Each structure stands twice: as structure tokens, then as C-alpha cells.
Amino acid sequence: MEINELTAAEERVWRAFPRGRAVDFREGSDDDPAAGGDWGPERTVRAEVLRALLLDGPRQEGEIASLDLAGARITGRLDLQYATIDHPLRLRNCHFDEAPRCYAARLRELNLSESVLPGFTGHAMHVDGVVRLTRTRCRGVLRLGGARIGGSLYLESAEVTAPAAGVPVLQLNQVDVGDDLRAPGLRTHGQTRLNGATVAGSVNLNEARLSHPEGAALDAETFAVQGDMLLRHAEVRGWMGLRGARVGGRLDLSYTLLSHPGSSALRAASATIGELWLRRSLPLEGALNLRRAQLEVLFVEPGSVPEEVLLGDLTYTSLIPHEPAERRLPMLERERDGYVPHAYEQLTAAYRRVGDDHAARLVQLAKQRRHRRTLPWYGRVWGLVQDVTVGYGFRPLRAAGWLLSLLAVGSVTYALHHPQPLKAGEAPPFDPVFYTLDLLLPVISFGQDSAFAPHGGYQLLAHVLVLTGWILATTVIAGVTRTVSRS
Structure with a gap:
């Protein structure tokens, strides 16, 4: 250019x-x-x-x-x-x-x-x-x-x-x-x-x-x-x-x-x-x-x-x-x-x-x-039980609270209404506290629950204590196992 x-x-x-x-x-x-x-x-x-x-x-x-x-x-x-x-x-x-x-x-x-x-x-x-x-x-x-x-x-x-x-x-x-x-x-x-x-x-x-x-x-x-x-x-x-x-x-x-x-x-x-x-x-x-x-x-x-x-x-x-x-x-x-x-x-x-x-x-x-919330209904029920009782193992003191409450209820009830001995003359002296503990703790026996048998509504209470004890024991073991595995 x-x-x-x-x-x-x-x-x-x-x-x-x-x-x-x-x-x-x-x-x-x-x-x-x-x-x-x-x-x-x-x-x-x-x-x-x-x-x-x-x-x-x-x-x-x-x-x-x-x-x-x-x-x-x-x-x-x-x-x-x-x-x-x-x-x-x-x-x-x-x-x-x-x-x-x-x-x-x-x-x-x-x-x-x-x-x-x-x-x-x-x-x-x-x-x-x-x-x-x-x-x-x-x-x-x-x-x-x-x-x-x-x-x-x-x-x-x-x-x-x-x-x-x-x-x-x-x-x-x-x-x-x-x-x-x-x-x-x-x-x-x-x-x-x-x-x-x-x-x-x-x-x-x-x-x-x-x-x-x-x-x-x-x-x-x-x-x-x-x-x-x-x-x-x-x-x-x-x-x-x-x-x-x-x-x-x-x-x-x-x-x-x-x-x-x-x-x-x-x-x-x-x-x-x-x-x-x-x-x-x-x-x-x-x-x-x-x-x-x-x-x-x-x-x-x-x-x-x-x-x-x-x-x-x-x-x-x-x-x-x-x-x-x-x-x-x-x-x-x-x-x-x-x-x-x-x-x-x-x-x-x-x-x-x-x-x-x-x-x-x-x-x-x-x-x-x-x-x-992702489980079927029976899983949700069991999970709710674990949550209410021990907070899935992250609230272990809840189990102690439940046990003490049930122990108090059972002890007072059976102190006022002694169950009848199964074999008169052979039964040990009745103790309402240890009797209740026998019902609540499935792995421990103080010889009370095998010697006495309540009747009527008191027998129903005994069944509730036994069932509750098993549930508490199972949830506590599951919770403790979960906690240990996360530690």
C-alpha cells in the first residue's frame, strides 16, 4: 500500500x-x-x-x-x-x-x-x-x-x-x-x-x-x-x-x-x-x-x-x-x-x-x-423402641431411668401385695425389691421369681416387667455395640 x-x-x-x-x-x-x-x-x-x-x-x-x-x-x-x-x-x-x-x-x-x-x-x-x-x-x-x-x-x-x-x-x-x-x-x-x-x-x-x-x-x-x-x-x-x-x-x-x-x-x-x-x-x-x-x-x-x-x-x-x-x-x-x-x-x-x-x-x-423412616413398619417400631429407651445407644442414661422407674413401681406394688409362694415352707423370705429385679434383669437371678407366683393383675404386671427387661437389655446391648463400633 x-x-x-x-x-x-x-x-x-x-x-x-x-x-x-x-x-x-x-x-x-x-x-x-x-x-x-x-x-x-x-x-x-x-x-x-x-x-x-x-x-x-x-x-x-x-x-x-x-x-x-x-x-x-x-x-x-x-x-x-x-x-x-x-x-x-x-x-x-x-x-x-x-x-x-x-x-x-x-x-x-x-x-x-x-x-x-x-x-x-x-x-x-x-x-x-x-x-x-x-x-x-x-x-x-x-x-x-x-x-x-x-x-x-x-x-x-x-x-x-x-x-x-x-x-x-x-x-x-x-x-x-x-x-x-x-x-x-x-x-x-x-x-x-x-x-x-x-x-x-x-x-x-x-x-x-x-x-x-x-x-x-x-x-x-x-x-x-x-x-x-x-x-x-x-x-x-x-x-x-x-x-x-x-x-x-x-x-x-x-x-x-x-x-x-x-x-x-x-x-x-x-x-x-x-x-x-x-x-x-x-x-x-x-x-x-x-x-x-x-x-x-x-x-x-x-x-x-x-x-x-x-x-x-x-x-x-x-x-x-x-x-x-x-x-x-x-x-x-x-x-x-x-x-x-x-x-x-x-x-x-x-x-x-x-x-x-x-x-x-x-x-x-x-x-x-x-x-x-426408610424401614418397613416393623423396623420403624423397633427403631422407635430403641430411640425412646436408650436413644439408639447415644443416650445410655435413659435405660437407667427406665429401670429405676420400673423397679420403683414393681417394688411398691409387690410390697403392698405379696405374691404367694409356690411351695409353702420352702420359699425364701420375700423381698419386693429383689423380686422386681429378678423380673427386670433376664441374666441375673436372686431366687425370688422362681419361688413366688403372683395372681391376676399382679401376674400381668410381672409379665410386663419381664418383657420390658428383655427389651431394655437388647436395646442397651445394641446401642453399646453401635457406640463402640463408631469410636
């Missing part, structure tokens, strides 16, 4: 390129690139001119060439697919008439901050440095799937929307980021996809607003981040998927609203997470799915637990903050799959690790009561 073929605005850019100087067409701080379609030729640059500069532009000895342009209207399509660009590419506060195309391009640096684009295609793009899309407004699909970014990816306060239904508007699937993914204040209207992406640093989505109520707002299946993933003070309308994801540090959802009524709002099945924080969050509008997830720390406040959870095979080392068992047990009662023994065992283990044996016993008692 010859310089005499250029407009005045394009010639200015052309001459600045070899010296690496910035060209700024902005007329003030309130210059809005959204209105760039009305900008005149004095700040309009053809995309083919920029492409010619980047591929084979003039050089000046001793200078580092770069394309640094701000406040321009760029007409035509900037097509750099498969190109290798050795210069920084900075097109800030610009208005693009057509979506740039950088498919499989090799770039040093890409900066489209505060620009307005109808879309962007950067599949398999390789950028040695950083990609800056800070406050960029993309009115179509932003495609970065499979991109390799050596530095950080910046999407602070960016806004991405697309009119096409069913197409992810922000495509970061399989992207490889060598440092951080910084996107605080990100706004998306449609699905954001992070499937298979890897981030060597941390992910910051604080105060983001991700909206796709009819489906996935953030789909990050098998996503891997070595540091933290922060999503504080955010709003996610649509489900958030982290199935099989790996978060080395903290997944922080504090003060965040997750909303997908009628289905799971957070899907983190089979995820491996250092710490999961649901702190000061509104209760999820939808279910919490942590099936088969592995967590070091689960920070969840009882008030943040939704009406429905899926906790099958969830494992965690620590549960914070420390709360009484009575405040934690309702979470297990909300299990969609019904009775899940493993969930009770995990909660018991968490209490035992911090030395709260009382809470651990309460959880085990709740587990037995929940299990009882």
Missing part, C-alpha cells in the same frame, strides 16, 4: 507506526465509541490499512514499531487470521464496524480496551504477553476458545452480549492463561463458557453480573485454576457449572446471588476445591450440587443453605464456622436423594476433628432417626 493512497487520518497512523508513537483521535474524556458510527473521515481508518501496517509496515532503525491507536472508527474487517505480528497491537476506545478476526494468529500483545465491537474471533490465538479487554463492549460473540495467553487476560467491567440464542457469548473454553484472569465487574448476557480452560494464577470475577436464566450462565466443566477463584458480591442468573473443576485455592462465593429456580444453581459435582466459601450469601435459588466433590474446607453458613442439596459422597476435612449440630442437621434433611448415610458420617467426622463429641453424637442420633 502506498502512502498517497491514504486519507489524512490514515497517513497520521502510518507515520506514527515505525516510531511506536500513539495516535489519539479522541476529542474529550466523554468521547463514547458507541457513537463511533457517526464519526467522520477525520478519525476513520480502514482495517486494510492497519493490516498492511502490521504485516509489512515501514520500519525505522533504532525504534520499536507498534500500532497504538485510540478514538478511531475502523471500517471493514481487520483480518489477521494465521498472521504472525511482531508488534504490540493497541486499539483503544475504537469503534469497529465489523468484528476483527485473529483466528490462529500469533501476537505480541493485544489491547482492545474501552472499544466497541460487533464481535471478535480469536480461536487458537497465541499471545506472548497480555490481552486487555478492559471495559470493552462486545455486541456479538467474543471467541477466545483454545487461545494461549502468556500473561494475564483482562476483562474488567467488560460487557458481552449476542443476539443469537443458544450460542455462548463469551467463549473461553480450552483457553490457557499463563497468569491471572481478571474480570471484576464483567457483564454478560448469555452463556460464559470456560470448559477445559486453565489459569496458572487466580480468577477474579468479583461484582460480575452473569445472566442466562434459561441455561448455564457460567459453564466451567473441568476448569482448572491454580490460585483462587473469587466471585464475591456477584450475581449469577442461570446455573453455574464446575463439574470436575480443580481450584487450588479458594472458591469464594461470599455475598453472591446464585439463581436458577427449579434446578441446580451451583453444580460442582466431582470438583476438587481447596476451600469453598458460601459466606454471607443469600440462599441459593435452586439446588446446591456437591456430589463426589472433594474439599479441604467447607465454609458455609446455615442461612446460605438452599432448600435442596445433593451431598452424596461429598468429602471435606473442615467445616466452618463451628455451629451447633442443631443448626447443621437441617442441611442434611434437605438432601434431594433422601437418606444419604455418608453425609451424616462426614458431619460426624468434622465435629470429632474439633473435639465436639456431643455434637457428633447428636448427628449420629439424627442419622438413626432418618434411617428409621
Whole structure:
């Protein structure tokens, strides 16, 4: 391309390129690139001119060439697919008439901050440095799937929307980021996809607003981040998927609203997470799915637990903050799959690790009561007997109370109404206390019950004492065996 073929605005850019100087067409701080379609030729640059500069532009000895342009209207399509660009590419506060195309391009640096684009295609793009899309407004699909970014990816306060239904508007699937993914204040209207992406640093989505109520707002299946993933003070309308994801540090959802009524709002099945924080969050509008997830720390406040959870095979080392068992047990009662023994065992283990044996016993008692509801009627009856008498072995003093009460009733009754001896002259002296003990304790004999025989209603009382004694003995043995096996 010859310089005499250029407009005045394009010639200015052309001459600045070899010296690496910035060209700024902005007329003030309130210059809005959204209105760039009305900008005149004095700040309009053809995309083919920029492409010619980047591929084979003039050089000046001793200078580092770069394309640094701000406040321009760029007409035509900037097509750099498969190109290798050795210069920084900075097109800030610009208005693009057509979506740039950088498919499989090799770039040093890409900066489209505060620009307005109808879309962007950067599949398999390789950028040695950083990609800056800070406050960029993309009115179509932003495609970065499979991109390799050596530095950080910046999407602070960016806004991405697309009119096409069913197409992810922000495509970061399989992207490889060598440092951080910084996107605080990100706004998306449609699905954001992070499937298979890897981030060597941390992910910051604080105060983001991700909206796709009819489906996935953030789909990050098998996503891997070595540091933290922060999503504080955010709003996610649509489900958030982290199935099989790996978060080395903290997944922080504090003060965040997750909303997908009628289905799971957070899907983190089979995820491996250092710490999961649901702190000061509104209760999820939808279910919490942590099936088969592995967590070091689960920070969840009882008030943040939704009406429905899926906790099958969830494992965690620590549960914070420390709360009484009575405040934690309702979470297990909300299990969609019904009775899940493993969930009770995990909660018991968490209490035992911090030395709260009382809470651990309460959880085990709740587990037995929940299990009882799954049994046939005769199993429920026997379970109820164990619960009332000895609390399934976790309330052993109840048995002593029952025995003392029955001993008092029998002793007083038979003290007032002595039973008749079976063989007159051979029976030992009658003792109402030891006679009652003979009836109550099936494995001990004081020689009283075999020597005396009550009649009428007193004989019925004797049968009740014998039956009750056997039930108490059986439940005590079963409870003690269960307690010992859990110790």
C-alpha cells in the first residue's frame, strides 16, 4: 500500500507506526465509541490499512514499531487470521464496524480496551504477553476458545452480549492463561463458557453480573485454576457449572446471588476445591450440587443453605464456622436423594476433628432417626423402641431411668401385695425389691421369681416387667455395640 493512497487520518497512523508513537483521535474524556458510527473521515481508518501496517509496515532503525491507536472508527474487517505480528497491537476506545478476526494468529500483545465491537474471533490465538479487554463492549460473540495467553487476560467491567440464542457469548473454553484472569465487574448476557480452560494464577470475577436464566450462565466443566477463584458480591442468573473443576485455592462465593429456580444453581459435582466459601450469601435459588466433590474446607453458613442439596459422597476435612449440630442437621434433611448415610458420617467426622463429641453424637442420633423412616413398619417400631429407651445407644442414661422407674413401681406394688409362694415352707423370705429385679434383669437371678407366683393383675404386671427387661437389655446391648463400633 502506498502512502498517497491514504486519507489524512490514515497517513497520521502510518507515520506514527515505525516510531511506536500513539495516535489519539479522541476529542474529550466523554468521547463514547458507541457513537463511533457517526464519526467522520477525520478519525476513520480502514482495517486494510492497519493490516498492511502490521504485516509489512515501514520500519525505522533504532525504534520499536507498534500500532497504538485510540478514538478511531475502523471500517471493514481487520483480518489477521494465521498472521504472525511482531508488534504490540493497541486499539483503544475504537469503534469497529465489523468484528476483527485473529483466528490462529500469533501476537505480541493485544489491547482492545474501552472499544466497541460487533464481535471478535480469536480461536487458537497465541499471545506472548497480555490481552486487555478492559471495559470493552462486545455486541456479538467474543471467541477466545483454545487461545494461549502468556500473561494475564483482562476483562474488567467488560460487557458481552449476542443476539443469537443458544450460542455462548463469551467463549473461553480450552483457553490457557499463563497468569491471572481478571474480570471484576464483567457483564454478560448469555452463556460464559470456560470448559477445559486453565489459569496458572487466580480468577477474579468479583461484582460480575452473569445472566442466562434459561441455561448455564457460567459453564466451567473441568476448569482448572491454580490460585483462587473469587466471585464475591456477584450475581449469577442461570446455573453455574464446575463439574470436575480443580481450584487450588479458594472458591469464594461470599455475598453472591446464585439463581436458577427449579434446578441446580451451583453444580460442582466431582470438583476438587481447596476451600469453598458460601459466606454471607443469600440462599441459593435452586439446588446446591456437591456430589463426589472433594474439599479441604467447607465454609458455609446455615442461612446460605438452599432448600435442596445433593451431598452424596461429598468429602471435606473442615467445616466452618463451628455451629451447633442443631443448626447443621437441617442441611442434611434437605438432601434431594433422601437418606444419604455418608453425609451424616462426614458431619460426624468434622465435629470429632474439633473435639465436639456431643455434637457428633447428636448427628449420629439424627442419622438413626432418618434411617428409621426408610424401614418397613416393623423396623420403624423397633427403631422407635430403641430411640425412646436408650436413644439408639447415644443416650445410655435413659435405660437407667427406665429401670429405676420400673423397679420403683414393681417394688411398691409387690410390697403392698405379696405374691404367694409356690411351695409353702420352702420359699425364701420375700423381698419386693429383689423380686422386681429378678423380673427386670433376664441374666441375673436372686431366687425370688422362681419361688413366688403372683395372681391376676399382679401376674400381668410381672409379665410386663419381664418383657420390658428383655427389651431394655437388647436395646442397651445394641446401642453399646453401635457406640463402640463408631469410636
